[in-house]
Amino acid sequence: xxxxxxxxxxxxxxxxxxxxxxxxxxxxxxxxxxxxxxxxxxxxxxxxxxxxxxxxxxxxxxxxxxxxxxxxxxxxxxxxxxxxxxxxxxxxxxxxxxxxxxxxxxxxxxxxxxxxxxxxxxxxxxxxxxxxxxxxxxxxxxxxxxxxxxxxxxxxxxxxxxxxxxxxxxxxxxxxxxxxxxxxxxxxxxxxxxxxxxxxxxxxxxxxxxxxxxxxxxxxxxxxxxxxxxxxxxxx
Amino acid sequence: xxxxxxxxxxxxxxxxxxxxxxxxxxxxxxxxxxxxxxxxxxxxxxxxxxxxxxxxxxxxxxxxxxxxxxxxxxxxxxxxxxxxxxxxxxxxxxxxxxxxxxxxxxxxxxxxxxxxxxxxxxxxxxxxxxxxxxxxxxxxxxxxxxxxxxxxxxxxxxxxxxxxxxxxxxxxxxxxxxxxxxxxxxxxxxxxxxxxxxxxxxxxxxxxxxxxxxxxxxxxxxxxxxxxxxxxxxxx
DNA sequence: CCGAATCCGCAGTGATACTG
DNA sequence: CAGTATCACTGCGGATTCGG
Numbered sequence: 462x463x464x465x466x467x468x469x470x471x472x473x474x475x476x477x478x479x480x481x482x483x484x485x486x487x488x489x490x491x492x493x494x495x496x497x498x499x500x501x502x503x504x505x506x507x508x509x510x511x512x513x514x515x516x517x518x519x520x521x522x523x524x525x526x527x528x529x530x531x532x533x534x535x536x537x538x539x540x541x542x543x544x545x546x547x548x549x550x551x552x553x554x555x556x557x558x559x560x561x562x563x564x565x566x567x568x569x570x571x572x573x574x575x576x577x578x579x580x581x582x583x584x585x586x587x588x589x590x591x592x593x594x595x596x597x598x599x600x601x602x603x604x605x606x607x608x609x610x611x612x613x614x615x616x617x618x619x620x621x622x623x624x625x626x627x628x629x630x631x632x633x634x635x636x637x638x639x640x641x642x643x644x645x646x647x648x649x650x651x652x653x654x655x656x657x658x659x660x661x662x663x664x665x666x667x668x669x670x671x672x673x674x675x676x677x678x679x680x681x682x683x684x685x686x687x688x689x690x691x692x693x694x695x696x697x
Numbered sequence: 698x699x700x701x702x703x704x705x706x707x708x709x710x711x712x713x714x715x716x717x718x719x720x721x722x723x724x725x726x727x728x729x730x731x732x733x734x735x736x737x738x739x740x741x742x743x744x745x746x747x748x749x750x751x752x753x754x755x756x757x758x759x760x761x762x763x764x765x766x767x768x769x770x771x772x773x774x775x776x777x778x779x780x781x782x783x784x785x786x787x788x789x790x791x792x793x794x795x796x797x798x799x800x801x802x803x804x805x806x807x808x809x810x811x812x813x814x815x816x817x818x819x820x821x822x823x824x825x826x827x828x829x830x831x832x833x834x835x836x837x838x839x840x841x842x843x844x845x846x847x848x849x850x851x852x853x854x855x856x857x858x859x860x861x862x863x864x865x866x867x868x869x870x871x872x873x874x875x876x877x878x879x880x881x882x883x884x885x886x887x888x889x890x891x892x893x894x895x896x897x898x899x900x901x902x903x904x905x906x907x908x909x910x911x912x913x914x915x916x917x918x919x920x921x922x923x924x925x926x927x928x929x930x931x932x933x
Numbered sequence: 934c935c936g937a938a939t940c941c942g943c944a945g946t947g948a949t950a951c952t953g
Numbered sequence: 954c955a956g957t958a959t960c961a962c963t964g965c966g967g968a969t970t971c972g973g
Contacts (some may be wrong), residue, residue, distance in 0.1 A: 462935090465745075465946095465947095466806075467723065467742075467744070468743040468744050468808060468809055468810060469723075469743070469809060469810055469811065469812055469815060470796030470801070470805035470809040470810070470811050470815075470880055471793040471794070471801075471811070471812060471815035471818075471819075471880055472789060472793075472795060472796070472797035472799075472800075472801055472808070472815070472818070472819060472822070473722065473793055473794035473795075473797055473815065473818060474723060474797070474815070475797035475798070475800055475801050476793045476796055476800070477722060477793075477796025477797070477801065478895040479722070479797070481717075481719070481722075482964090483717070483964085483965070484965095485859060486713060486717075487703065487705075487710060488707065488708065488711070490709055498935075499936050500934085500936075503936095506703075507703075507704040507705070508703070508704050508966080508967095509946095510967065510968090511936085511937065511938085511967095511968095512937080512939080512965090512966095513964090513966080514937090514967065515936075515938080516964095521909065529751060529950060530967085537935095538934095538935060539935080539936070541959070549794055549796060549799070549849035552792050552796070553789065553792035553793040553795075553796045554709060555792075556788050556791075556793075557708075557709055557712045557713075557792075557793070558706070558707070558708040558709040558712065559708060559710035559711070559788075559789075560712055560788070560789045561709055561710070561711035561712025561715070561788055562708030562711070563708075563723075563785070564708075564711055564715065564782075564903075565706070565707075565708055565711050567705035569704075570702075572704060573704055573705060573706040574704060574705055574706070575705065575707070576707060579705060579706075579707035579709065579710070579941070580714055582707075582708070582709060583707075586708065593723055605820065606771070639906075643704055649949055651941070655729050672973050674778075678952075679838055687948085690760040701965095702964090718945085719945085719946075720946095734954080734955085735954075735955050735956070736954060736955075739955095744947080745947090746946070746948065746949090747948095747949095747956070747957085748946090748947090748956085748957070748958080748959095749945090749946065749947075749954090749957080750956090751957080752945095772954075773954095774954060775954080775955065775956090780942050799951095870936090921944095921967055934973105935972105935973080936971105936972090936973085937971085937973100938969105938970080938971075938972095939968105939969085939970075939971090940967105940968090940969085940970095940972105941966105941967090941968090941969105942959085942965105942966090942967090943960090943962105943964105943966085943967105944963105944964090944965075944966090945962105945963085945964075945965080946958105946961105946962080946963075946964085947961085947962075947963095948959105948960090948961085948962100948971085949959085950956100950957105950958080950959080951956105951957080951958070951959095952955100952956085952957070952958090953954105953955090953956085953957095
């Protein structure tokens, strides 16, 4: 398990030595949502070989970014979780994810899956801290068989996979067309078109859009740009 | 040149498909400082095989992140430069670099080199925008045979490799011990110990420290932490 | 069923030599 | 200077198997 290094005294090079290998950052992103078991990770990472998943987990554990522990009574089994050092990668993951989201095709490729952790990451990436100043509210989002929450406390966001830790102020239920992915984009579109069910303080739906749907998304949705070139040139 | 994809409709996965392969982000970081020729890149990336450099450059060009053009009259030759889409990666690179810098050993490993682009990236990463609010000043840093500049205009930073585009307000000259790398860390340490020559408005030296040397660096320098464990556990 | 280890074929990578 | 060519190597992808 020797690690090839880049021979540079540089923060970026060091970061890439630790998490630059294939699948590593995706594993960390999935764990950032919540601790997961081996099998959960395996299913959220379509195409990853089993040996690679276990190898990466061992490397990340050795690097001090991932922690392996035995799950408590109810479920049993092995749980993988991020250490504080692993969690401190979040700003970088969000920055990379935001950049890549701008280059994403308007529609998923056939066969693409949508990891729940990816949607919460997108929520964190598009979250407009200025627009949310002073705000406190909790949303829970049900999309297909996926459950997420976003909790804003005095302008600070906490987003995660699963039901909200406290009673949500508004529950948004979004049922995409069969074989349609409940991606962040289609969720926003559905909200704007009134195609979602809501339960709770309904005025928080507009608040949600204000805080989580930046203007450029609004433009993309309203201006009917051609499917291909719209977001393909890097103008985030 | 077919690209393996991750099968996820996710910004992070897309980003990694584009720039996740070995050496790619380091190439982009070097180009973020200034356009470079093939040979400059090759020398700044110790150990990269020539065929890999040319392959990566072609891939990045095809992805629309890098542009290849013929240099104008004086030097001639091929110049590689970032496109706007490539430059839009900078926030993500800085975020990753900042994270990795926290895990960097206190001293370079023997044989490590120090790409100039890495130091300017570090400057951008540690730059304290709040402390610099309203400030306007230009520094030029000579360290060993490396020349960098940092220009702050009304609190906004522009840093790059080479002499400052305008007449610098302060020139800092730092001559490290032979066989010592003029890293950001040793530069800050040298300034604090008064081991640098300055030329220009000398009061801007303190300003430099205030804007570019965050408190935790000050602590690391003063508290004489043991060489190993200090920054190795991820507590940035 | 969960959490892997093992084996194989191949694509991506590394080192060197060579060329327009 | 700016690459291409060659070849050995290793990490990765895919499948199967194996122990709690």
